[in-house]
Amino acid sequence: MRSLLAALLFIPTLAGAQSEPRARARDLGVAPGIFATGRWNAITDVAGVRVGQTTLVGGDSVHTGVTAIFPSAENPFRSRVPAAIVVGNGFGKLLGSTQVNELGELESPILLTCTLCVWRVGDALAGWMLEQPDMGDVRSINVVVGETNDGQLNAIRSRPVGADAVRSALIGATSGPVAEGSVGAGTGTVAFGFKGGIGTSSRVLPSSLGGYAVGVLVQSNFGGVLQILGAPVGKALGTYAFRDAVEREKGDGSIMIVVATDAPLSDRNLRRLAERALMGLARTGSSASNGSGDYVVAFSTAASVRRVQPAGAAAPRGPATLTTTELANDETSALYQAVVEATEEAIYNSLFMATTTTARGRTVRALPLDSVRAILRRYNATTR
Numbered sequence: 001m002r003s004l005l006a007a008l009l010f011i012p013t014l015a016g017a018q019s020e021p022r023a024r025a026r027d028l029g030v031a032p033g034i035f036a037t038g039r040w041n042a043i044t045d046v047a048g049v050r051v052g053q054t055t056l057v058g059g060d061s062v063h064t065g066v067t068a069i070f071p072s073a074e075n076p077f078r079s080r081v082p083a084a085i086v087v088g089n090g091f092g093k094l095l096g097s098t099q100v101n102e103l104g105e106l107e108s109p110i111l112l113t114c115t116l117c118v119w120r121v122g123d124a125l126a127g128w129m130l131e132q133p134d135m136g137d138v139r140s141i142n143v144v145v146g147e148t149n150d151g152q153l154n155a156i157r158s159r160p161v162g163a164d165a166v167r168s169a170l171i172g173a174t175s176g177p178v179a180e181g182s183v184g185a186g187t188g189t190v191a192f193g194f195k196g197g198i199g200t201s202s203r204v205l206p207s208s209l210g211g212y213a214v215g216v217l218v219q220s221n222f223g224g225v226l227q228i229l230g231a232p233v234g235k236a237l238g239t240y241a242f243r244d245a246v247e248r249e250k251g252d253g254s255i256m257i258v259v260a261t262d263a264p265l266s267d268r269n270l271r272r273l274a275e276r277a278l279m280g281l282a283r284t285g286s287s288a289s290n291g292s293g294d295y296v297v298a299f300s301t302a303a304s305v306r307r308v309q310p311a312g313a314a315a316p317r318g319p320a321t322l323t324t325t326e327l328a329n330d331e332t333s334a335l336y337q338a339v340v341e342a343t344e345e346a347i348y349n350s351l352f353m354a355t356t357t358t359a360r361g362r363t364v365r366a367l368p369l370d371s372v373r374a375i376l377r378r379y380n381a382t383t384r
Helices: 002-006 097-103 115-130 163-171 233-237 267-283 333-352 369-378
Strands: 009-012 050-058 062-070 079-090 110-114 144-148 198-204 213-221 253-261 292-300 357-359 362-364
Touching: 050 163, 062 115, 062 163, 062 213, 062 357, 079 097, 079 267, 110 115, 110 253, 115 144, 115 163, 144 213, 144 253, 144 292, 198 333, 213 267, 213 333, 233 369, 253 267, 253 333, 267 292, 267 333
Parallel strands: 110 144, 253 292
Antiparallel strands: 009 050, 050 062, 062 110, 079 292, 198 213, 213 253, 357 362
């Protein structure tokens, strides 16, 4: 164990860092929905949201990492955002979920990693947060860590993601472009039988609908019958769940979906927004199998719904009352459309940007983009 961890290649992940040519969905004419994307077509198009990633590779054994999502530039414990978590299928180990749904707020960055690394990552995140300024009076903290099981390509029992990798991702979190594919928490994941990974996308509503942004980031590691814009890509390529009983492929796996918006939503309407993200997941061909952990974490960065917790022993519990201004129910429908579109495209990006990976005696190939382009043309499902 010690020699394996010592041999890890520790890689702070940069946007665009890939070992073979890949393309985002829009480069192939795959542009789901009707709304425009933001500047980066990423979760970071929601102002204040930052992403940091660390990729861990150790020879033929370790392929994993950690991805960190900050909801704002402020200390997330002192300036809490409303949040909600929705479970599509609960085969997973989402740390901190019960308190988020009980209080309707997020008080830490969201970290994604591999299944057996959740508790190590959670401990490292708590330690890092307690070291931050104005945290000297804190005696309880609820960190949120999600996971998918990358054990096909990763020596997961070695639990290789430790404090150094977590701190690197946290310290390196930035706005702007987000690295996708076989990076961070997506380094060793598999989706629809192809190499999965990290993917992101965004939508910006027209001014007549409020001009709000919705951003999505996914860690894809699930199964099903892949379809892209309705075209049966998985079936055409001969790679899909239940294709052959001998292969015992049941479509199991997991996905973590993180949704950010600058629309002023309460935790109640954030739950409704998160539920619609599962519709975007379904559009790609997932059936949320028995062994799949399908989770959505949604939060709002809007200042009018922020919940500030003053520092210092004189005010350890924050204000006695909160005054917020939130979007009315009748104004949320366009946001629901936007999150469905962004989730669908983020999943495509996670596949399109992933690279072929060989580990532990197995090679998982990347989705063949030339073949995908030909299939989409056959079904008139692409704009190129």
